[in-house]
Amino acid sequence: MSPLPTIVHLDADAFFVSCELALKPELRGTKCAVGGRERGIISSASYEARACGVYTPMPTQRALKICPDLILLPHTSGLYGKVSQQMFDLCETLTPLVQRNSIDEGYLDLGLCGFTSAAEIEQRVRGLQQRIATTLQIPVSFGIATNKLVSQIASKLRKPRGFVVVPPGTEAAFLAPLPIGKLPGIGAKTEAALNARGLRLIGEIAGKTESELESLFGNSWREMLATARGEDERAVHTDHEDAKSYSQQETFSEDVAVFAEIERVAKRMVDELLAKVREDKKRVRTITVKVRYPDFTQETHGRSLANATDLEAPFYPLVAPLLREAWTMRLPLRLVSVRFSNVEDGGQQLEMFAETDEKRRRLAGVLDKLNNRGSHPVVQHGHQLGAKDD
Numbered sequence: 001m002s003p004l005p006t007i008v009h010l011d012a013d014a015f016f017v018s019c020e021l022a023l024k025p026e027l028r029g030t031k032c033a034v035g036g037r038e039r040g041i042i043s044s045a046s047y048e049a050r051a052c053g054v055y056t057p058m059p060t061q062r063a064l065k066i067c068p069d070l071i072l073l074p075h076t077s078g079l080y081g082k083v084s085q086q087m088f089d090l091c092e093t094l095t096p097l098v099q100r101n102s103i104d105e106g107y108l109d110l111g112l113c114g115f116t117s118a119a120e121i122e123q124r125v126r127g128l129q130q131r132i133a134t135t136l137q138i139p140v141s142f143g144i145a146t147n148k149l150v151s152q153i154a155s156k157l158r159k160p161r162g163f164v165v166v167p168p169g170t171e172a173a174f175l176a177p178l179p180i181g182k183l184p185g186i187g188a189k190t191e192a193a194l195n196a197r198g199l200r201l202i203g204e205i206a207g208k209t210e211s212e213l214e215s216l217f218g219n220s221w222r223e224m225l226a227t228a229r230g231e232d233e234r235a236v237h238t239d240h241e242d243a244k245s246y247s248q249q250e251t252f253s254e255d256v257a258v259f260a261e262i263e264r265v266a267k268r269m270v271d272e273l274l275a276k277v278r279e280d281k282k283r284v285r286t287i288t289v290k291v292r293y294p295d296f297t298q299e300t301h302g303r304s305l306a307n308a309t310d311l312e313a314p315f316y317p318l319v320a321p322l323l324r325e326a327w328t329m330r331l332p333l334r335l336v337s338v339r340f341s342n343v344e345d346g347g348q349q350l351e352m353f354a355e356t357d358e359k360r361r362r363l364a365g366v367l368d369k370l371n372n373r374g375s376h377p378v379v380q381h382g383h384q385l386g387a388k389d390d
């Protein structure tokens with residue numbers, strides 16, 4: 001079977017502005033930008049504003065000078081991270097192999113999804129693009145190829161709402177006619193310097209002799225040549241892979257609107273997950289609570305401790321506040337989940353915590369065993385430990 005283009009790069013278009021426009025659709029089609037007014041810079045500009053010469057990062061005062069009717073939008077605290085999370089959550093409905101590179105860019109690896117043709121992959125990724133557009137009102141560009149390098153260049157080629165597929169075997173031909181500045185690591189200055197030496201297009205690299213390449217790129221000429229051919233072996237690293245995370249979710253048969261009930265379910269998950277963490281002799285540092293509404297929109301909030309632990313006590317007080325932060329809409333919930341991440345090996349507890357935590361750990365371990373004997377927990381050990389001081 002011939003290889004399939006299973007690596008996808010996605011890049012949201014004018015992300016901060018798109019998040020704002022999702023809330024203020026009346027501003028669609030206008031020259032607008034997100035940025036600070038006084039001595040600030042533009043951090044995201046609509047395509048209409050870009051056509052007027054506004055780019056990022058540009059001092060706001062300058063942007064207002066060249067584009068006097070620019071509508072300046074202040075940063076909305078918390079909004080972009082939340083939308084980003086929702087966007088990547090939608091990606092994870094397609095594949096668990098999702099690598100977030102930044103708030104609005106990342107890679108998906110569809111290699112384990114069982115797709116059997118390029119057409120099927122294309123159709124599924126278009127479906128994802130559509131779903132992000134309809135649920136979040138965020139335009140996203142996609143590039144699909146056999147590796148990260150080519151998919152990333154492809155996604156940036158036809159923005160906004162781009163969708164570029166590079167069939168396997170055509171990587172070098174795809175890159176050849178593009179300006180050399182499209183290659184990662186070649187900034188405007190390097191590009192100008194290379195242009196001055198007669199090198200304009202990526203395809204021209206392949207036509208150079210070894211010594212010419214060496215004089216242009218020095219020691220890194222071999223990598224440059226491989227890059228120009230569209231070769232790239234890097235794997236997609238998921239956010240949860242080395243440090244595997246511990247998570248659990250519960251879908252309610254009927255939507256639940258009572259806070260205390262959700263909190264009780266979340267705390268039970270904390271108990272059960274940390275019992276597993278102890279069993280694996282690991283410690284965790286970050287807790288994330290996710291809630292999902294009946295219409296499948298979801299919100300996530302997380303917090304990290306200063307030190308990793310395998311005990312309930314430090315996480316217990318965070319459950320209710322995280323739930324409140326995540327559950328912002330006055331709607332009943334369909335699902336709640338708890339995840340622990342930033343997993344560390346258990347052997348490195350700091351000395352200063354050693355004594356009291358060691359006692360608690362032993363006690364918790366004993367209770368884990370007791371709880372495993374029957375189908376029902378004998379003791380709600382997390383609640384007991386949580387009630388202790390410090």
Ligand SMILES: [Mg+2]
Nearest residue numbers: 011012013104
């Ligand atoms: Mg972007």
